[in-house]
Amino acid sequence: MTYIVTFHWGWMLGALLLGLAMGWVAVVQRGEGLSVAAFRRLAALVAVALVAALARLVPGQFGYWLDLAMMLLIVYLAGCSAGSALRGALIARHHANKAV
Amino acid sequence: MWTFEPGLMRKWWPGLVPLAVIWVAAAWTQGGAVERDLRERTAATLKEAVLDKTRIEVAGRDLTLAAEAFSEEGRRSAVAMAGLVPGVRLVTDRTRLVPRAEPFTWSAQREVARLILRGSVPLPATRSRLAEAARGVAGGVEIADEMAFGRGAPPRFDAAAVLLIEQLGRLKEGQVQLAGTQVSLAGMARELGGREAIAAALGGLPEGFTVAENAVRAPPYIFQANKDPVAATLTLSGVVPDNASHAALIAAARRKFFNEKIVDNLKASIGAPANFAAAAAAALGELSRLSTGSLVMSDRTVKLSGDALYPVAAEQIRGGLGPQLPQGWQAGADISVKPPAGNVDPAICQQLFGELLGKGRILFESGRAAIERDSVGLLDNLVEVALRCPQATLVIAGHTDADGDDQANMALSERRAKAVADYLAKAGIAADHLKPVGYGRSRPVASNDSEDGKALNRRIEFTVE
Structure with a gap:
């Protein structure tokens, strides 16, 4: 995993920034987003892919692509979490100030 | 205080589309570099392993390692080493052991412009050692290494093969060969004595090796x-x-x-x-x-x-x-x-006899009347002169020194004179023209007090009558 990070840090930084931006936007976005059913299916798909990557089930080039996809996704999700948390915290403080 | 709502995660999905773009772009641009990097670093790591015909194929981060190892232990450790290269995910093991050579034969041949190494060699280190030894004796000629790796070399193969290559240096052309522990050599030695030097050097073969055939020839002596x-x-x-x-x-x-x-x-x-x-x-x-x-x-x-x-x-x-x-x-x-020289008169003959007997002496075996073989050259020259004056009669006089009994000396001198006369007679001089006489010690030409004088007194004289 460290090898993937050291070799693709630029791209992973891109995924992180994308995640931050998405997370930042998601807090104030109207609408429901993905339906619960679709979200579950997607989560299941990711889980299967993750297991396949960790168990090194997919050989050769596809295995490398899968590993890379999982790493980018993890970084993206981490970025999203951080973005949403930052935006959420900022809004919460704003409301608190208004209340005073 | 902000709290995380799980529903929020459902709103993150639009980012997945650009993420997929990033993913494809990353795999597209970096994939080849990853494979190259892993191949290079694996190759560098495996340099320490003793392998032959090493081939590393990389697909993604997975390796296929094909190689021939020289021992089971070396084979396993090479696969393990490849697996430990950082970044490598899976290793497909296509390694095998170097085939066993049975019978294990090796040879080195010297031609005019080439020195060829053939047969099986157990290890790369041995191979380079043999090539090095060959360079040492090649004297600048090209070295062709046609050896193949094979297991099953007899113990102390290196030492034996190096010794044989050194012997090849003593050959102008030829071949040295090892079949198991049986040594055979053939060819032409470079110098006189080369054959003997090779035979002596073969005594230094390591224990267990025997010379089956040594057909080295030497240049004529x-x-x-x-x-x-x-x-x-x-x-x-x-x-x-x-x-x-x-x-x-x-x-x-x-x-x-x-x-x-x-x-x-x-x-x-x-x-x-x-x-x-x-x-x-x-x-x-x-x-x-x-x-x-x-x-x-x-x-x-x-x-x-x-x-x-x-x-x-x-x-x-x-x-x-x-x-x-x-x-x-x-x-x-x-x-x-030789064409016979013309006849001359007796006086000239006498002079020629004198000249010959002044230069050389007819030698006899000590105390006996047998002419030494060393004197045949002189006798033949005397015969040649005698043949040039067929009419003359030759008095062949034997003399001794003063040592010993007078009668015995007299008899010995006579017998010696007769022996010379017999030689001349056999050579074709008419026997009735030969008169052998013995004078014993009676006619010395020098003092009998010194060894030199005695030697001068022991003599055969020719007189022409």
């Missing part, structure tokens, strides 16, 4: 002598076994060639055939009987050619050389007869 009556020289060239036999041969030549200056161009070298000294002495004895002639001894073949001084001598030489040679030697005599 050549000894030559040329008798030139015009310059009055005997030129000796070629080789003799050692300094002692060199000195002995020169001494023998001095005794046999009473009239010639000896030009000594001999060199010492090992590699002489057995009984060389005896054969050389016998052949030189026959050469001394020729007026002009040459002697070539090549290994065990003796070739004598030239002109004998008179017809009987020619026959004697033709038939006499072979039996004098040691067993296993071959003789070839191409002898013609």
Whole structure:
């Protein structure tokens, strides 16, 4: 995993920034987003892919692509979490100030 | 305070689309570099492993390692080493052991412009060691390494093979071979004595190795002598076994060639055939009987050619050389007869006898009347002179020194004179023209008080009547 990070840090930084931006936007976005059913299916798909990557089930080039996809996704999700948390915290403080 | 709502995660999905773009772009641009990097680093790591025919294929981060290892342990450790290269995910093991060579044969061959190494070699280190040894003896010629790796080399193979390559250095052309622990050699030695040097060096073969065949030949061992009556020289060239036999041969030549200056161009070298000294002495004895002639001894073949001084001598030489040679030697005599010189009157004959006997002495075996073989050259010259005055009567007088009993001396001198007369008679001088007489000690020409004087008194004189 460290090898993937050291070799693709630029791209992973891109995924992180994308995640931050998405997370930042998601807090104030109207609408429901993905339906619960679709979200579950997607989560299941990711889980299967993750297991396949960790168990090194997919050989050769596809295995490398899968590993890379999982790493980018993890970084993206981490970025999203951080973005949403930052935006959420900022809004919460704003409301608190208004209340005073 | 902000709290995380799980529903929020459902709003993150639109980012997945650009993320997929990032993913494809990353895999597209970096995939080849990853494979290259892993291949290079694996190759660098496996440099420490002893492998042959190593082939590393990379797909993504997975390796396929194909190689031939020299031991099961080495094979396993190579696969493990490849698996530990950072970044490598899976290793497909396509390694195997180097095939076993049965029988294990190895050879090195020297040609005019090439030195070829062939057969099986157990390890890369051995291979480079043998190539290094070959470079050491090649003398600048090209080295062709056609060896293949094989397991099953006998113990101490390296040492044996290096020793054999060193022997190849002593060959002009030829081959050294190992079949298991059996050593065989063939070819032509570069120098005289090379065969013996190789045979001696083979004694240093490591334990367990045996010489099955040593068919190394040596260049011919050549000894030559040329008798030139015009310059009055005997030129000796070629080789003799050692300094002692060199000195002995020169001494023998001095005794046999009473009239010639000896030009000594001999060199010492090992590699002489057995009984060389005896054969050389016998052949030189026959050469001394020729007026002009040459002697070539090549290994065990003796070739004598030239002109004998008179017809009987020619026959004697033709038939006499072979039996004098040691067993296993071959003789070839191409002898013609020197055209006879014109007859002269007795006074000239007397003068010629005097000249000959002034230069050389007829030698007898100690206390006996048998003529030494060393004196045949002188006797033939005396015969030649005698043949030029057929009408004259030759008085052959034997003399002794003052040592010993008078009567015995008298009898010995007579017998010696008779022995000389017999030699002349056999050579074709009419017996009734020969008068052998013995004077014992009665007519000394020098004082009998010194050894030198005694030696001068022991003599044969020719007087023409």
